[in-house]
Amino acid sequence: MTFPQIAAFARTADGSPSPVRSIAGQGTQLTRSGHYIEYDEVNDEIMVANAFAQAILFFRGGATGKEAPIRVLMGPKTQIQSPDFGLAIDKVNDEIYVTEHTRILVFPRTANGDVPPIRILEGPKTELENPYGTAAVRGIGVDPIHNVIVVTSYFQNRGRILIFDRTASGNTAPIRRIAGPRTGISGSSYSVRLHPPKGWILDPIGSGIGVWSVYDSGDIPPLYLLVNAAAGEEEGGGGEDGGSGLGSRFTFNPKTKELYNNRGSIIETFSFPEIF
Amino acid sequence: MENKTLRSRQSAKAVAALALLGSLAAGLLYGGSWLVAAAQAQSSQSAPSSPPSSSVKRPIRLSRAPMRVIRNEGAIFSAVGVDPIRNEIIMADEGENRIMVYDRLADTPPNARMTEPKRILQGRNTMIQDNCAIYVDPVTGEIYSPSADTSHNMAIFSRDAKGNVKPDRVLKTPHRPFGIAADEVAQELFLATQWPAAVFVYRKGAEGREAPLRILEGKNTQLSGSMGIALDTKNQELYVANWGSTSDVKEGMSYSDLPVYGEGIYRSWENADQLQQFFRRRMVPGSGRITPPAILVFDLKAKGNVAPKRIIQGSNTQLDWPQHMFMDMDRREVYVANSMDNALLVFRGTDSGNAAPLRVIKGPKTEINTPLGVFFDAKNQEVIVSNWGNHRAVVFKQGTSGDIAPLRRIRSAPEGTGSPMISHLGAMGYDTKRDEILAFQ
Numbered sequence: 137m138t139f140p141q142i143a144a145f146a147r148t149a150d151g152s153p154s155p156v157r158s159i160a161g162q163g164t165q166l167t168r169s170g171h172y173i174e175y176d177e178v179n180d181e182i183m184v185a186n187a188f189a190q191a192i193l194f195f196r197g198g199a200t201g202k203e204a205p206i207r208v209l210m211g212p213k214t215q216i217q218s219p220d221f222g223l224a225i226d227k228v229n230d231e232i233y234v235t236e237h238t239r240i241l242v243f244p245r246t247a248n249g250d251v252p253p254i255r256i257l258e259g260p261k262t263e264l265e266n267p268y269g270t271a272a273v274r275g276i277g278v279d280p281i282h283n284v285i286v287v288t289s290y291f292q293n294r295g296r297i298l299i300f301d302r303t304a305s306g307n308t309a310p311i312r313r314i315a316g317p318r319t320g321i322s323g324s325s326y327s328v329r330l331h332p333p334k335g336w337i338l339d340p341i342g343s344g345i346g347v348w349s350v351y352d353s354g355d356i357p358p359l360y361l362l363v364n365a366a367a368g369e370e371e372g373g374g375g376e377d378g379g380s381g382l383g384s385r386f387t388f389n390p391k392t393k394e395l396y397n398n399r400g401s402i403i404e405t406f407s408f409p410e411i412f
Numbered sequence: 413m414e415n416k417t418l419r420s421r422q423s424a425k426a427v428a429a430l431a432l433l434g435s436l437a438a439g440l441l442y443g444g445s446w447l448v449a450a451a452q453a454q455s456s457q458s459a460p461s462s463p464p465s466s467s468v469k470r471p472i473r474l475s476r477a478p479m480r481v482i483r484n485e486g487a488i489f490s491a492v493g494v495d496p497i498r499n500e501i502i503m504a505d506e507g508e509n510r511i512m513v514y515d516r517l518a519d520t521p522p523n524a525r526m527t528e529p530k531r532i533l534q535g536r537n538t539m540i541q542d543n544c545a546i547y548v549d550p551v552t553g554e555i556y557s558p559s560a561d562t563s564h565n566m567a568i569f570s571r572d573a574k575g576n577v578k579p580d581r582v583l584k585t586p587h588r589p590f591g592i593a594a595d596e597v598a599q600e601l602f603l604a605t606q607w608p609a610a611v612f613v614y615r616k617g618a619e620g621r622e623a624p625l626r627i628l629e630g631k632n633t634q635l636s637g638s639m640g641i642a643l644d645t646k647n648q649e650l651y652v653a654n655w656g657s658t659s660d661v662k663e664g665m666s667y668s669d670l671p672v673y674g675e676g677i678y679r680s681w682e683n684a685d686q687l688q689q690f691f692r693r694r695m696v697p698g699s700g701r702i703t704p705p706a707i708l709v710f711d712l713k714a715k716g717n718v719a720p721k722r723i724i725q726g727s728n729t730q731l732d733w734p735q736h737m738f739m740d741m742d743r744r745e746v747y748v749a750n751s752m753d754n755a756l757l758v759f760r761g762t763d764s765g766n767a768a769p770l771r772v773i774k775g776p777k778t779e780i781n782t783p784l785g786v787f788f789d790a791k792n793q794e795v796i797v798s799n800w801g802n803h804r805a806v807v808f809k810q811g812t813s814g815d816i817a818p819l820r821r822i823r824s825a826p827e828g829t830g831s832p833m834i835s836h837l838g839a840m841g842y843d844t845k846r847d848e849i850l851a852f853q
Contacts (some may be wrong), residue, residue, distance in 0.1 A: 138490045138506055138544040138560050138590070138784065139751065139800050139833065144848040147481055152485035154830040156848065162732045165702050167637055167657040168606060169561065169588065173852040180845055184852055188607040188637055189656035190700030197845060200734075202752065212577040212698035220838075236557075237693055241473040250698075327839070346471065350465035359464055361471035366478055387840040387849075394848050396697040397478075398837040403851060404478035411474075 138181075142165045142173065142182065142195070145403070147389070165193055170278035171220045171326050172275075178227040179205070179245070185220035185234075192219055192234065192243075211250025215241060219275050221326040222287070226302070228280035235273040235287065238265040259307025263298060266290045277330035277337070278302060282350050286337050288324045291395070295321040297328070297339060299350060314348055316355025323345070327385050336411065338362075340383025345395075346412055360411055367399065388412070418779040471702060482832055482849075486526065486803030486825025487512060490835075491736055492785035492796050493548035493555070495571065501822065502555055502827065503785070503798050504834045510534035510823060511543065511569075512559060512824070516792075519820035520804075527822050533557075534577025539567045542836055544786070545736065547601070547791070552582075558589045559660040561836065566603075568619075569832065581619040586612060590642035591618075591653070591703055592734060600625065602641050603653055608661050608694065609635035611652060612668065627667050630712065630717025631660060636703055642737035642746050648712040649721070651733040651746055658795070659700040668716070670694075679749075694747075705731040705750070707759065724759060726766025738795075745770065745843070747795055749783040756797055773797075775815025779806045782833065794819065801831055819831040 143155035159182075160166065167188050174183045180197035191210035195203065210216070215236075229246040231254070239258030243251065260262065260325065266272035266289070275288040283302045287310075296315035300308065306315075315321065315348030320341040329338045336352040346358030366382030385398040393409040482546040487505035494501055499516040511533040533540060533555070544560035553571025557579075564587060567579035578639070589612075591604040599616040614622065622727035628650075629635065637655035706725035710718070725731070732752035739746050744761035748769075755774035759767065773780065782801030789796065793810040803825040807819035834851055841850035 138542070139782065140833065140853060141833065143831070143832065143834065143851045143853075144843065144846070145851065147847045147849055148480065149482050149840075149849070150480040152483060152825075152830045152832060153649075154833065154852075158833075159734075162655070162705055165657070167655060169838065171838040171853050173839040173850055175841045175843045175850060177844040182843075182850065184839075184840070186657055186700075186702070188659065188700070189661045189702045190655075190698060191702070197843065206772070210700055217693070217695055236697075281665075305562040311619075335582050349464050350853070353463075354523050357470040357473065359468065359470055361473045361475060363475040364478070365475045375680075379565045383567045385837050385840050389844070391844070394479075396842060397833075398840055398851065401835045401836070401837075402481055402483040403834065403840070403849060405480040405849075406475065406476050406478050408474055412474075 138168070140170060142166070142169045142184065145230040147394075148387070149393070156369060157200035159195060159199050159201065159203060163202040163204050164195075164209065165189070165191070165205055169220065172396060173225045174225050176225050176227055177231065183223060183225055183232065184239060185223060186357070187218055187220040189286065190214070190219060192216070192232070204335060207246070207248040208400070209243060209247050209251065210274070213250045215253060222276040222293070224276045226278040226280055226338050229302070231275050235276045235286060238272045239263070240276065240285070240287065242387070255303070255305040257300065257306070258305050259310060261307045262297045263310060263313070264289055266292075274324040275326040275328035277328055279332040279335065279350055281332040284350055286328065286330055286350065288326070288328045290324045291315070295324040296342070297321065297337060297348065307404040312353040313355065314352050314356060318355045318357050320357065325383070327383060329387060331390060331412070333390070338386075338388070340386070345383040345386065345393070360410070362395065362406070362408055364397065364399070364406070366404070378399045383400045419503050433741070438553070467642070480661070482509075482834070484832055484834060485829050486823075486831070488800050488803070488831070488835060489798035489805060489834055490544050490784045490800065492787045492798035492805055493544040493546040494789045494796060495548050495553045495788050496550060496789060498553055498571065498793040499806065501796060502546055502548050504546045504557065505824075506532065506543050506560075509540050509543060511540060511555060514822050517820065520823035522827065524823075525826050526700040526824050530575040531572070533569060533573055533577070537576045537578045538569075539563065539565045539579055539582060541565075544590050547592045547594055549558055549594070550596065553742040556584055556592060556601070558592055560590060561588055583614065583619050584621050586610070588617070590639045593641040595643055595645050602643060602650065604641045605640065606637050606655075607658065608667070609633075609638040609658055610667055611635070611638065611641065611650065612667075620747065626713075626715035628714050628718070629667055632717045632719045633710075634706075634708060634720060634723070638748070640735055640737040642739040643712065644739050644741050644744065645712065646675075646741045647761065647769065649761065650710045650712050650714060652708045652710070653748065654703070654706040655733060655738055656703040656705055657700070660696040661694050662696055665694040666788065675820060705729075706729070706736055707737075707746070710719045713840055724763050724765070728768040730755070730769060736786050738786050738788045741790045742790065747786045747788055749786040749797060750766045751782050751784055751800065753816055754780050754782065754801075756783060756786060756795070771811075771813040773808060773812055773814065773816065777815045777817045778808075779804065779818055779821055794841050803829060803831060
């Protein structure tokens with residue numbers, strides 16, 4: 137990841153094509169070490185973070201080249217410290233979520249410049265803290281149909297999924313937890329994705345991508361386990377972000393029932409019609 | 413009581429109706445089975461929603477091979493070094509986590525598919541990972557390979573190492589280094605880190621958890637997303653390229669204040685990821701800022717929180733994501749791989765302020781495409797540029813300027829091969845409007 141860019145490839149691309157467009161360069165205010173991207177299909181925007189500058193960047197959906205972001209959320213009032221591991225857009229309620237080690241900041245989706253969060257979820261009851269290690273909260277997703285946010289986190293250095301009411305604020309406990317040895321969750325992935333129409337939580341685990349329901353609770357295996365048949369056994373598991381075989385960085389397209397996965401320096405497209 | 417009950421029922425219905433409306437809106441936006449989604453949301457008002465059937469045996473395993481694969485064909489070169497004694501060009505291919513060694517005079521014929529390297533270092537044993545830079549010892553030929561992100565190991569190999577071999581030694585580095593350079597007189601190794609931005613100086617033969625000799629860091633340094641480094645040991649100056657994104661470190665939590673490795677409560681942080689998380693918490697929330705790109709010039713022995721002697725910055729400089737740099741000490745010129753301008757910039761070592769480059773090598777004939785690496789070969793009076801964008805390195809005579817064809821090129825893929833330029837992606841997205849996969853690195 138020496139050279140940062142947002143590269144767009146045709147969905148059906150195969151082989152070694154150049155990107156159809158690439159957002160890169162000084163004017164974009166991007167920098168290295170980006171770990172999250174989300175496309176907002178309602179507002180046709182792209183959201184990423186610049187972790188070094190503690191900023192959230194919003195680009196026009198069709199941005200290309202050295203195009204500047206249309207909004208930059210940055211400054212002392214934001215309280216943003218390390219924003220790029222967990223970000224989520226709520227396109228229905230027009231809010232964005234930023235995970236920050238042991239808490240979650242919520243901003244208006246159109247926030248620009250130096251603005252404070254409108255909600256902060258933090259405190260011992262949230263179980264977002266991890267006194268046993270340095271890492272706590274990682275990935276986040278928002279499901280406005282079921283009105284929940286889903287967070288991946290560490291506790292006692294084991295990975296967990298926490299489910300909160302979408303508007304939870306302050307020192308509020310999660311409404312459900314998915315954790316335990318039967319879940320297969322070992323790390324805390326920032327790649328967690330939600331599919332609200334089905335109420336799915338897709339979270340990388342040691343051996344692939346686990347698919348849970350937002351209604352699941354406790355020490356319960358995923359309903360589905362998606363595995364990369366082309367990856368070697370040694371690639372299937374372990375690591376903080378789940379298996380390198382499938383799930384360390386991924387997203388999906390429910391319309392074509394495809395899942396797009398990054399493994400090392402390749403992008404793989406899979407078909408999983410069963411879960412969509 | 414009946415009125416209250418009636419009002420309660422009416423209130424409950426109103427709440428339920430509003431919830432239904434909200435979920436209907438959400439469902440419409442998501443398309444698909446919005447009616448089902450709305451019904452589920454409504455039912456949650458009175459009782460917990462139904463989970464999936466408990467009779468289903470979990471998990472249902474779905475194992476698939478990919479239908480399509482996008483990958484780099486050919487190398488994406490992040491850095492280049494030259495062994496002038498043995499006449500070899502050594503390059504880092506970050507896409508495949510490998511080091512490729514070529515004959516210095518190799519020149520890929522136009523009709524050839526590619527030039528085969530003489531040696532390749534690659535494999536799990538090598539510890540080569542996210543290899544962003546290369547340093548080649550001009551006397552011993554040793555190859556130094558730091559890791560830009562996922563590893564804290566700089567692997568050092570003997571000059572004839574090849575295949576999947578362990579490094580001869582490993583130096584534990586801070587997180588996220590990029591530029592590397594050596595003071596051959598003092599036998600010191602310089603390493604720039606991007607965030608928190610700093611320059612670490614080690615004994616050149618350092619290994620294991622050996623502490624740096626000195627650290628250049630702090631707000632006064634104006635180091636900000638530090639990338640390439642160049643040294644002028646004749647004039648005792650250090651050049652550092654800035655990209656401009658940074659935030660402040662909390663009081664008492666600078667690199668110099670903390671033991672990076674080994675002592676006290678930090679001893680358990682062996683895991684690179686945990687160390688990274690710790691470093692992120694060192695920053696002052698909301699202190700982030702983005703400044704224009706620059707080249708900062710310091711005394712070679714600078715340490716601590718000292719200001720640069722000179723700053724090259726401004727629109728005339730043409731700097732646009734400056735990557736690696738290299739010094740021609742005899743002429744006191746600094747070469748800069750200007751990645752987003754597809755150019756090699758040459759500045760005077762004494763430049764300051766909004767200075768235009770002395771020379772610019774740029775244009776379609778040059779075959780420079782997203783240059784990341786640069787090396788000035790003083791012995792042969794040539795400058796080599798390694799490209800991220802078109803699978804090749806190109807060689808120019810010293811003094812070249814303008815849109816001039818290279819003397820030689822080393823190509824690692826057939827001419828015209830596309831270049832996804834993907835390496836260790838950070839995240840994936842999908843653009844529903846344009847039917848595009850978004851890859852963020």
